[in-house]
Amino acid sequence: MNTDFHFLSRRGFVLAMVGVAASAAIRPAPSRASAVDERLIKVGPGQARLAGPDRPITPVWAYDGTIPGPTLRLRQGQQVRITVENGLDEDTTVHWHGIRLANAMDGVPGLTQPPIKPGENFVYEFTPPDAGTFWYHPHADSLVQIGRGLAGPLIVEEAEPVAVDRDLVWLLQDWRLASDGQIAGGFGSPMDASMSGRVGNVVTVNGTVPADQGVRAGERVRLRLANASLARMMALRFEGHRPVVVAIDGQPCDPHEPEGGRLFLAPAMRIDIMLDMQGDPGSRHAVVDDFYDGLAYTLTTLAYEASPPLRAHPLDAPVGLPRNPLPEPDLTKAVRQEIVLQGGMMGGGKLKGVGGMMGMGMMGMGMNGNAAWAINGISMTGDGHAGMAPQFTLKRGVTCHLTMRNETAWWHPMHVHGFSLSVISRNGSPVPHRQWQDTVLLAPKDTIECAFVADNPGDWMLHCHVADHQMAGLMTVFRVT
Ligand code: C2O
Numbered sequence: 034m035n036t037d038f039h040f041l042s043r044r045g046f047v048l049a050m051v052g053v054a055a056s057a058a059i060r061p062a063p064s065r066a067s068a069v070d071e072r073l074i075k076v077g078p079g080q081a082r083l084a085g086p087d088r089p090i091t092p093v094w095a096y097d098g099t100i101p102g103p104t105l106r107l108r109q110g111q112q113v114r115i116t117v118e119n120g121l122d123e124d125t126t127v128h129w130h131g132i133r134l135a136n137a138m139d140g141v142p143g144l145t146q147p148p149i150k151p152g153e154n155f156v157y158e159f160t161p162p163d164a165g166t167f168w169y170h171p172h173a174d175s176l177v178q179i180g181r182g183l184a185g186p187l188i189v190e191e192a193e194p195v196a197v198d199r200d201l202v203w204l205l206q207d208w209r210l211a212s213d214g215q216i217a218g219g220f221g222s223p224m225d226a227s228m229s230g231r232v233g234n235v236v237t238v239n240g241t242v243p244a245d246q247g248v249r250a251g252e253r254v255r256l257r258l259a260n261a262s263l264a265r266m267m268a269l270r271f272e273g274h275r276p277v278v279v280a281i282d283g284q285p286c287d288p289h290e291p292e293g294g295r296l297f298l299a300p301a302m303r304i305d306i307m308l309d310m311q312g313d314p315g316s317r318h319a320v321v322d323d324f325y326d327g328l329a330y331t332l333t334t335l336a337y338e339a340s341p342p343l344r345a346h347p348l349d350a351p352v353g354l355p356r357n358p359l360p361e362p363d364l365t366k367a368v369r370q371e372i373v374l375q376g377g378m379m380g381g382g383k384l385k386g387v388g389g390m391m392g393m394g395m396m397g398m399g400m401n402g403n404a405a406w407a408i409n410g411i412s413m414t415g416d417g418h419a420g421m422a423p424q425f426t427l428k429r430g431v432t433c434h435l436t437m438r439n440e441t442a443w444w445h446p447m448h449v450h451g452f453s454l455s456v457i458s459r460n461g462s463p464v465p466h467r468q469w470q471d472t473v474l475l476a477p478k479d480t481i482e483c484a485f486v487a488d489n490p491g492d493w494m495l496h497c498h499v500a501d502h503q504m505a506g507l508m509t510v511f512r513v514t
Pocket residue numbers: 128130170172301448450494496498
């Protein structure tokens with residue numbers, strides 16, 4: 034019996050019963066909770082005006098023809114079915130970065146699914162368990178496909194809406210453009226591969242070099258920052274403002290102001306901030322990225338409307354977000370594993386002043402001609418393929434205490450598929466704010482300790498999200514049985 038009948042008046046009930054005879058028997062009313070959210074995404078060539086309306090057109094690869102791809106807004110706990118149509122001339126897949134889902138839906142070619150051939154489809158189905166800020170991107174020919182524009186925001190909404198005036202997403206992309214607006218070739222050059230990766234020369238916010246961001250005095254904005262760059266690290270400062278970090282990589286943390294007011298966003302990382310707009314009406318405040326020494330630039334500017342403040346005092350609602358249902362690691366019974374990052378050029382770390390050193394200090398991996406990096410002495414190159422031997426195997430349900438040690442002179446945002454990591458310590462000091470991350474940034478020589486419950490069976494990737502580094506060997510696989 035259809036439970037919706039509870040809400041009908043007596044007369045409505047009678048009419049509905051008549052209706053049952055006519056139609057409900059063949060087409061029962063769908064129950065809201067179980068309805069599948071159906072989506073379609075087309076992957077193919079497109080065009081974008083990245084640098085502004087009066088600048089040359091850039092041929093790109095795009096989801097649904099837009100840069101970035103459409104913002105997928107899903108509901109926590111609601112099943113979604115996303116059909117991906119490949120209109121490229123090469124294989125692709127889609128990886129739902131940070132979503133904890135069944136291994137077969139993870140989008141790694143060869144490892145979790147056959148690649149989607151040109152002209153073919155793949156249907157992804159999952160039920161996002163966690164609310165938060167995620168993103169999607171290809172996991173085939175990743176360096177080129179992400180570098181040509183394939184990336185989109187994926188937002189999973191909380192069951193109860195969060196009290197803010199506006200909920201915004203800034204998907205940040207870094208492009209290496211030639212002067213005619215074309216995307217520069219030379220993907221995967223040995224220099225990019227063994228040093229900082231392909232850092233570009235144009236940074237876009239939601240697909241364009243941003244002009245001002247209009248804001249209103251007194252409003253509270255939830256701003257979802259996502260770095261979809263191939264290689265560019267960012268450290269954002271909101272001048273004149275005090276952003277409060279409320280989530281990292283989609284997972285709520287204890288609300289806190291970042292150290293020195295700088296928000297570190299390495300490739301693939303997301304940070305949700307609450308921004309109370311406490312500037313004066315009509316004022317302007319730069320948003321600066323000063324990650325690389327001597328290469329700071331203004332990403333965009335917060336431009337206040339002249340109108341009077343929306344409210345006299347900041348919104349009187351808690352900024353903290355409800356926690357997601359993550360399994361709590363039990364460190365007293367943990368299995369220990371260690372990942373050691375090796376290789377790359379010696380003595381790097383800076384963007385400038387690294388020239389003229391090609392070949393020096395590069396790891397000789399032997400087996401693989403284009404390997405510049407290794408994990409525990411093994412270089413897995415490319416995007417994933419069938420038959421990758423797992424680095425370690427975990428029994429389903431155990432807590433894994435994972436140590437990641439960076440022996441290289443370079444920064445690496447290490448990303449684990451299928452799980453979120455409880456970050457315990459960095460170089461021996463406890464990491465505060467009870468934070469969980471799927472992408473953990475290791476500075477040169479850093480050691481990170483983290484933990485997770487291996488509750489999801491399958492073969493899972495663990496790799497550096499600087500695409501050049503991944504392609505050149507900074508990748509591994511582990512198995513949960
Ligand atoms: Cu977003 Cu395997 O990566």
